[in-house]
Amino acid sequence: xxxxxxxxxxxxxxxxxxxxxxxxxxxxxxxxxxxxxxxxxxxxxxxxxxxxxxxxxxxxxxxxxxxxxxxxxxxxxxxxxxxxxxxxxxxxxxxxxxxxxxxxxxxxxxxxxxxxxxxxxxxxxxxxxxxxxxxxxxxxxxxxxxxxxxxxxxxxxxxxxxxxxxxxxxxxxxxxxxxxxxxxxxxxxxxxxxxxxxxxxxxxxxxxxxxxxxxxxxxxxxxxxxxxxxxxxxxxxxxxxxxxxxxxxxxxxxxxx
Amino acid sequence: xxxxxxxxxxxxxxxxxxxxxxxxxxxxxxxxxxxxxxxxxxxxxxxxxxxxxxxxxxxxxxxxxxxxxxxxxxxxxxxxxxxxxxxxxxxxxxxxxxxxxxxxxxxxxxxxxxxxx
Numbered sequence: 001x002x003x004x005x006x007x008x009x010x011x012x013x014x015x016x017x018x019x020x021x022x023x024x025x026x027x028x029x030x031x032x033x034x035x036x037x038x039x040x041x042x043x044x045x046x047x048x049x050x051x052x053x054x055x056x057x058x059x060x061x062x063x064x065x066x067x068x069x070x071x072x073x074x075x076x077x078x079x080x081x082x083x084x085x086x087x088x089x090x091x092x093x094x095x096x097x098x099x100x101x102x103x104x105x106x107x108x109x110x111x112x113x114x115x116x117x118x119x120x121x122x123x124x125x126x127x128x129x130x131x132x133x134x135x136x137x138x139x140x141x142x143x144x145x146x147x148x149x150x151x152x153x154x155x156x157x158x159x160x161x162x163x164x165x166x167x168x169x170x171x172x173x174x175x176x177x178x179x180x181x182x183x184x185x186x187x188x189x190x191x192x193x194x195x196x197x198x199x200x201x202x203x204x205x206x207x208x209x210x211x212x213x214x215x216x217x218x219x220x221x222x223x224x225x226x227x228x229x230x231x232x233x234x235x236x237x238x239x240x241x242x243x244x245x246x247x248x249x250x251x252x253x254x255x256x257x
Numbered sequence: 258x259x260x261x262x263x264x265x266x267x268x269x270x271x272x273x274x275x276x277x278x279x280x281x282x283x284x285x286x287x288x289x290x291x292x293x294x295x296x297x298x299x300x301x302x303x304x305x306x307x308x309x310x311x312x313x314x315x316x317x318x319x320x321x322x323x324x325x326x327x328x329x330x331x332x333x334x335x336x337x338x339x340x341x342x343x344x345x346x347x348x349x350x351x352x353x354x355x356x357x358x359x360x361x362x363x364x365x366x367x368x369x370x371x372x373x374x
Contacts, residue, residue: 166334200333200342204264233261 004028004079006037008049009090012099021088022046025202028079034067034087035074038101050100056218061153065101066090071155071215092158108154113168115178115196120189140185149218149227156212156222168201172212176225179257182232198233204220206230263326270323277316304367317360325353 004023011019024041035053042049053063055073063074067089068082075206079087095103119134150173157163157171169179178197181187197203203226212222283302285294293299303309329349333342366372 164332166337168337169334198259198261200260201337201348202260204260205330205334230264234265236261 002028002084004032004037004084005086006041007086007088008038008041008087008100010100011091011097013097022049028084030080032079033075034072034077034079034089035063037079037087038074038089047194050098050102051149052102059141059151061151064092064153064155064158066092066158071156071159073153073217076217077189092154094158094160094163095154101202103154105154107167108171109152109174111174112152112177115170115174116189116193117174117177117181119181119184119187120131120192121186122188134186136184136186140183144180144183146220147222149220150177153217155215155217156220159211159215161209161211162205162207166201166205169205170197170202171205172222172226175206175229176220176222178203179229179232181230194233203229203233226255229231266321267326267330270319270326273315273319274323277312277319281316283287292310299365301372304364304372307368310364310368314361314364317364318357321356321360325349325356350359 004027006024006026007021008024010016010022024045026037026040026045029036029255033056035051035056038049038051039053042051045167051063051065051074053075054060055062058073058076061073064071065074065075066072067077068087071092074089089101091097091101091103094107095105098104113130152173154173158168158175160172162169163171175197179195182190182193206226208223208227210223213220213224216222279355285291289299304313329345332345363372
């Protein structure tokens with residue numbers, strides 16, 4: 001069994017002036033992920049390494065970081081696919097570092113919430129006491145399906161050059177989600193969402209670098225979503241007809257029991 | 258004005274600028290040899306032709322609107338404070354108005370004989 005050289009960027013903003021790298025030698029095993037290597041280093045070599053993780057199966061989006069210079073999920077990246085000899089782990093760019101590999105995602109989630117990532121409707125009575133399911137046609141679902149795969153890991157936002165320069169830019173994750181809900185036939189929040197993103201620091205500041213789509217571990221294409229969003233906004237469609245479409249579908253659906 | 262309208266203007270002026278600048282370059286380098294094209298008398302004769310005067314005025318407006326709007330976008334990305342954004346927007350409008358006004362003055366003067374060879 002050979003060892004892998006694991007270089008971890010260490011930085012505590014409370015005590016350190018600048019980041020430094022700490023090197024650990026981790027015994028390699030078949031199928032070992034970068035997260036496995038980091039956890040080995042933390043458990044057996046240095047308890048002070050700070051990292052965030054949870055599901056270990058690319059579902060929760062907690063362990064996003066820069067690995068060998070590329071933004072990836074640590075649990076979804078095998079040491080072997082990096083050459084198997086040297087792994088460099090750094091925190092994501094475009095976020096404040098809390099400690100070592102842990103970044104502050106507060107602004108990321110705030111921007112996500114700002115664009116109202118949920119179905120907005122005017123018939124609150126129906127929302128509270130539904131008379132039928134909120135159905136969606138399969139072809140309508142297909143339009144937005146890939147965007148529902150987002151796990152909010154922040155890798156796309158970390159890779160975005162505009163986010164790096166414009167602190168008010170919502171970022172690819174929030175904009176792609178805005179498109180996902182704007183395109184939902186059941187949604188009536190078009191105008192509110194468009195008002196929030198059709199600003200000097202909104203959707204138009206995307207210059208289509210495409211790095212967001214290149215790094216997404218779930219195969220989502222946020223850059224595509226943003227371009228479709230631009231078309232949606234430019235067309236002036238502030239969807240309000242969704243309610244009528246849904247009412248027709250609801251009328252044809254079997255009642256809830 | 259909504260940012261989407263400003264971007265629509267930006268895209269439209271980009272397309273128009275490609276067409277008008279291409280015509281302009283053809284006029285200056287193909288129809289007339291370059292050395293002749295930039296002679297003062299030749300330029301003056303172009304300005305004094307009503308059709309070309311309108312063409313040059315359109316070129317002036319389109320290129321300036323596109324250019325200054327592009328600079329506005331860069332400046333918005335550079336800093337994000339509310340006062341800065343306000344000054345950038347006001348400054349862009351002023352820059353366009355002053356530049357178009359100055360260029361239009363030249364076109365009008367040349368067209369109506371205010372400039373002679």
